[in-house]
Amino acid sequence: MRAEQLTGPVAYHGEGPVWSPRLGGLRWVDMLAGDVLTLRENGEVDRRNVGRVAAVVRPRRGGGAVLGVERGFALEEPDGTLRHLDPLWSDDSVRMNEGGCDPDGRFYCGSMSRDQRPGAGSLYRLDPDGSVHVVLPDVTVSNGLEWSPDGSLAYYVDTPTGSIDVFDYDVENGLTGRREFVAPQSEGHPDGLTVDDEGGVWVALYDGGAVHRYTAQGALDEVVEVPTAKVTACTIGGPRLDQLFITTSAENLEPGSDPLAGCLFTSDVGVRGRPVREFAG
DSSP: OBOEEOSOSOOSBEEEEEEEGGGTEEEEEEGGGTEEEEEOTTSOEEEEEOSSOEEEEEEBTTSSEEEEETTEEEEEOTTSOEEEOOOSOOOTTEEEEEEEEOTTSOEEEEEEETTOOTTOEEEEEEOTTSOEEEEEEEESBEEEEEEOTTSSEEEEEEGGGOOEEEEEEETTTEEEEEEEEEOOOSSSEEEEEEEOTTSOEEEEEETTTEEEEEOTTSOEEEEEEOSSSBEEEEEEETTTTOEEEEEEBOTTOOTTSOTTTTOOEEEEOSSOOOOOOOBOO
């Protein structure tokens, strides 16, 4: 399959697409600009700045949204008011990067050093009561995170490892039993990911110009080609949850060298996604 261009180059570093009727459809981030983007029905893109970094956004069950921001978390209230929680660290060389919600309504976001220093990042969990926990220390570029349809498994990417990993999951023990799900490949670097209703795992390949789908057993069974190299993340959404949305980046590219870098792409993939998991806080 080949992805189709849906917008112009609206983001310098597009990331983290999420489909949510509660949020008005598709949202994603222009991460390093600190902007949350919303795709309107007429194809126009709205932009809201939430700080220096907008890492990831997910809906809240009671309305509004939860966000990963530069050094921690922020809450968007149903009326649009934005409240930043206390920073989790003071080191300006480390920022939040990517995340998602678990089946029990807790929000995760992982960090990374701006120079990708090995082991400088952690995966954090924000609970509905406002408490924050480190669930995975010593990561380098904490990236895609999503759960299997039944919630018993969580798929995770620390990009420099080159592999896609899987954890067992339950509410009491959290993420346990980490192991390799897909070994490092030669085509690009694993980045953001999503899981469809059949348990297939869709992974964006940064510098690989593609999204790969793996079966629940880890076998590659679909490739969506994207006409730009820096493919960052994907989600399945749309009114019927049957449309793959793909974000891309122009980070570190010479101006004009790749006119499609930073565009949003889409593809009809023939499988359904799952409703987004929401933050319970």
